[in-house]
Amino acid sequence: MIPHMRDMSPLLSVSDARLRFGEVTALDGVSLALHPGECLGLVGHNGAGKSTLVNVLNGSLSPHAGRVIADGHAGRWDVTTARALGLRCVFQELSLCPNLTVAENARILHRGHFGPRWRAEARRLAREALDAVFPGHGIDVQAQVASLALAQRQMVEIALAFAEAGRPARLVILDEPTSSLDAGVAGQLLAHIRRFVAGGGTVVLISHILSEVLATATRIVVMKDGRVVADRPADSFTQAGLVAAMGSTARERRRPGRNGLSGPVTPLVVQEMARGLPVRVAAGEVVGLSGLAGHGQTEMLRALHDRLAPGWIAGRRPKVAYVAGDRRHDGILPLWSIRRNLTISALASLARRGLVDERAEAAIAEHWRARIGIRSPDLGLPILSLSGGNQQKVLFARALLAEAPLVLMDDPLRGVDVGTKQEIYDIIRAEAAAGRAFVWYSTEIEEMELCDRVYVFREGAAVAELTGDRISEAAILAASFAGPDTEAAA
Amino acid sequence: MTVLRKPWAWAWIATIVVYAITIAATAGASAAGLAQAAFTFAAFGVIVGLGQMFVITLGPGNVDLSIPATMTLAGTLSLKLMNGADAMVLPGLTLALAIGTGVGLLNYGLIKVLRIPPIIATLALSFIVQSAAIWTNRGLRIKPPESLAAFSTGTLLGIPNLAIIAGLLTVVAWVLLERSIWGRRVTAIGQSLPAARRAGVAVDGVRLSAYVLCAMLAGLCGFLLACFSGGAALNMGAEYLLISIAVVVIGGSSVAGGNSNVPGIWGAALFLFLVVSMLNTYGFGAGPRMILTGIIIIAVILAASLRGRGTEGG
Numbered sequence: 001m002i003p004h005m006r007d008m009s010p011l012l013s014v015s016d017a018r019l020r021f022g023e024v025t026a027l028d029g030v031s032l033a034l035h036p037g038e039c040l041g042l043v044g045h046n047g048a049g050k051s052t053l054v055n056v057l058n059g060s061l062s063p064h065a066g067r068v069i070a071d072g073h074a075g076r077w078d079v080t081t082a083r084a085l086g087l088r089c090v091f092q093e094l095s096l097c098p099n100l101t102v103a104e105n106a107r108i109l110h111r112g113h114f115g116p117r118w119r120a121e122a123r124r125l126a127r128e129a130l131d132a133v134f135p136g137h138g139i140d141v142q143a144q145v146a147s148l149a150l151a152q153r154q155m156v157e158i159a160l161a162f163a164e165a166g167r168p169a170r171l172v173i174l175d176e177p178t179s180s181l182d183a184g185v186a187g188q189l190l191a192h193i194r195r196f197v198a199g200g201g202t203v204v205l206i207s208h209i210l211s212e213v214l215a216t217a218t219r220i221v222v223m224k225d226g227r228v229v230a231d232r233p234a235d236s237f238t239q240a241g242l243v244a245a246m247g248s249t250a251r252e253r254r255r256p257g258r259n260g261l262s263g264p265v266t267p268l269v270v271q272e273m274a275r276g277l278p279v280r281v282a283a284g285e286v287v288g289l290s291g292l293a294g295h296g297q298t299e300m301l302r303a304l305h306d307r308l309a310p311g312w313i314a315g316r317r318p319k320v321a322y323v324a325g326d327r328r329h330d331g332i333l334p335l336w337s338i339r340r341n342l343t344i345s346a347l348a349s350l351a352r353r354g355l356v357d358e359r360a361e362a363a364i365a366e367h368w369r370a371r372i373g374i375r376s377p378d379l380g381l382p383i384l385s386l387s388g389g390n391q392q393k394v395l396f397a398r399a400l401l402a403e404a405p406l407v408l409m410d411d412p413l414r415g416v417d418v419g420t421k422q423e424i425y426d427i428i429r430a431e432a433a434a435g436r437a438f439v440w441y442s443t444e445i446e447e448m449e450l451c452d453r454v455y456v457f458r459e460g461a462a463v464a465e466l467t468g469d470r471i472s473e474a475a476i477l478a479a480s481f482a483g484p485d486t487e488a489a490a
Numbered sequence: 491m492t493v494l495r496k497p498w499a500w501a502w503i504a505t506i507v508v509y510a511i512t513i514a515a516t517a518g519a520s521a522a523g524l525a526q527a528a529f530t531f532a533a534f535g536v537i538v539g540l541g542q543m544f545v546i547t548l549g550p551g552n553v554d555l556s557i558p559a560t561m562t563l564a565g566t567l568s569l570k571l572m573n574g575a576d577a578m579v580l581p582g583l584t585l586a587l588a589i590g591t592g593v594g595l596l597n598y599g600l601i602k603v604l605r606i607p608p609i610i611a612t613l614a615l616s617f618i619v620q621s622a623a624i625w626t627n628r629g630l631r632i633k634p635p636e637s638l639a640a641f642s643t644g645t646l647l648g649i650p651n652l653a654i655i656a657g658l659l660t661v662v663a664w665v666l667l668e669r670s671i672w673g674r675r676v677t678a679i680g681q682s683l684p685a686a687r688r689a690g691v692a693v694d695g696v697r698l699s700a701y702v703l704c705a706m707l708a709g710l711c712g713f714l715l716a717c718f719s720g721g722a723a724l725n726m727g728a729e730y731l732l733i734s735i736a737v738v739v740i741g742g743s744s745v746a747g748g749n750s751n752v753p754g755i756w757g758a759a760l761f762l763f764l765v766v767s768m769l770n771t772y773g774f775g776a777g778p779r780m781i782l783t784g785i786i787i788i789a790v791i792l793a794a795s796l797r798g799r800g801t802e803g804g
Binding site: 213269305309310312313314318320321322323324328330331332334335336339345348350354355356388398402404437 | 679688694
């Protein structure tokens with residue numbers, strides 16, 4: 001870092017930004033200044049507040065408290081003013097229009113820049129942009145985006161963000177830009193970032209590959225629980241130091257009596273994957289799936305469920321139950337009562353000669369209402385009359401009520417209040433002690449500490465297996481963020 | 491009133507109103523005869539409507555457009571097999587049901603294997619089935635066996651035999667939809683297919699069985715209709731495409747799936763017949779009659795949907 005940089009006025013800064021979503025505090029007083037000619041590495045685990053901070057910086061979200069100052073002016077800050085400043089964003093979820101060509105996408109991203117003969121101009125712009133960042137890219141700018149490989153789409157998006165069209169790019173925010181690029185292309189990008197920064201531009205780089213951040217960033221900000229916990233020049237960090245800064249230093253460990261399974265246990269089920277470790281689950285075990293969000297945990301659970309769940313004929317006893325994380329899409333049956341939502345997975349055992357025994361159904365629904373504490377005066381009320389947390393409890397009870405030996409949980413406790421979580425933890429431990437197996441994907445590291453065994457996922461594969469006392473925040477963080485050595489092994 | 495809150499209430503109210511207006515024109519002279527005719531003709535609409543209801547319950551996009559072709563093929567082939575012989579009644583009925591089963595299996599096969607939307611798959615298959623009927627029939631008009639012809643036009647204690655059959659099927663359908671685990675599963679799939687799959691419902695098996703049941707009822711309906719009208723005709727199923735869907739919708743079942751009811755199908759089937767008789771009684775010609783029929787159907791659906799919105803708010 002150049003010493004005089006701190007003295008220059010920042011391009012964009014936020015001071016004491018606070019933002020809450022309901023009960024969840026996403027930003028808890030964040031101050032950050034971005035100066036011309038620096039590359040800021042932004043790191044932190046799931047839910048640390050990185051994405052929220054990026055959305056505040058790019059004008060999509062306005063903080064409930066605190067100020068955003070752009071170019072020294074504390075005026076209105078929204079997406080339009082952010083674009084006017086020269087701010088460009090590249091997100092992990094690709095935002096190109098798949099049905100248009102590369103050149104047409106360039107036209108859309110840089111609207112207002114083109115004249116009547118825009119097709120030729122857009123082709124030239126897209127070609128020059130790609131040549132500048134990824135020389136020898138081999139991408140046809142007249143090809144439809146849908147026909148490109150994932151990595152090529154990512155390259156187009158990055159190149160267009162840096163493109164010189166009308167207003168020059170002054171601040172580029174890259175959220176996991178190298179996640180789908182191979183090492184050579186990623187190297188080209190990192191080299192371009194250094195050139196851009198040397199020319200006075202500003203970059204915010206978010207990546208789970210810490211070696212990349214350490215090698216490219218001039219300054220690194222570490223976030224945790226909605227706060228900035230470290231903000232220092234990049235050369236003062238080491239990889240181990242970064243991982244340590246992301247985790248908590250001293251925190252109370254609550255580890256309820258584990259089942260204490262030791263040695264090799266016969267697995268109930270083994271899910272082999274294309275790469276990485278196979279996921280093994282034994283009866284009575286709680287197996288955690290951890291790692292950064294979106295690294296293949298949900299896909300693994302879905303694949304396992306698709307394999308074990310019936311397609312054509314349902315047996316009397318289900319082999320597997322599934323607690324959905326996206327309850328609106330694959331959990332709730334919205335037209336039904338709470339009771340019918342509870343019992344759908346267990347109908348076969350509640351039926352006599354194909355007809356539902358409604359008395360038995362009501363009895364078992366009442367039993368689980370009491371056991372899991374569903375707050376509703378009448379289980380005949382519509383499921384949508386319940387709060388989100390109580391709907392989630394219904395889905396959880398539905399899975400347990402089905403009496404399947406294996407329960408898959410796809411981050412089901414997101415957005416559930418602390419009290420409810422504690423109740424559900426206790427039930428999971430009790431059910432596991434009674435012999436059921438759980439596979440539990442969660443983005444919260446504390447929940448992993450309730451598991452008997454944890455697989456850490458990175459880039460679609462389980463890359464580490466932790467058991468017993470080796471399950472710790474530090475170990476999970478270390479495996480979630482790839483370093484140079486683990487990268488070589490993978 | 492709680493009855494008014496039922497989704498099928500409007501179909502029945504409309505039926506009673508139309509019936510009253512019609513017999514008013516003849517000063518009550520035709521009351522019994524009109525009711526008997528209405529129940530006879532409604533029976534066909536009810537039989538195909540019940541099958542269509544289960545398919546529509548499966549959720550958005552699910553509909554069976556092959557009902558008319560299935561009816562025609564089942565009617566023509568079973569009459570050909572029976573060839574007027576009373577001894578062949580049971581084989582004839584079995585053939586009609588087997589044709590239905592085959593069409594249902596093929597329908598879902600196309601939907602599943604080729605991943606075609608049901609609306610296209612069932613329509614495409616209906617062309618093949620209809621062509622098969624044309625090819626086997628070749629303009630032949632074979633009379634049904636005496637016993638069947640007598641049965642299908644006869645009555646028991648003043649109630650048409652066909653209405654009794656349709657009534658029995660209605661009770662079975664009601665039990666299936668409201669009380670059986672199969673009905674629960676169909677309704678779950680109609681609300682959200684991914685949610686039903688994750689809840690452990692064997693989605694393919696349940697959907698297949700609904701399509702097969704629908705086509706079997708179409709086969710049965712074609713068989714009965716051919717016997718009732720004294721022989722099969724190649725266009726005999728044509729009007730049942732609209733009727734099978736209309737009785738489900740007018741009956742108050744949700745077109746979006748997941749929320750169906752059985753009583754409304756009877757109300758709607760009677761209503762569809764009575765509207766036409768009412769307009770006939772008042773001397774409307776064919777053109778205005780069709781237009782008015784359309785307008786009245788839209789009005790009933792509108793009334794039912796406004797009611798639905800009202801209770802949702804309350």
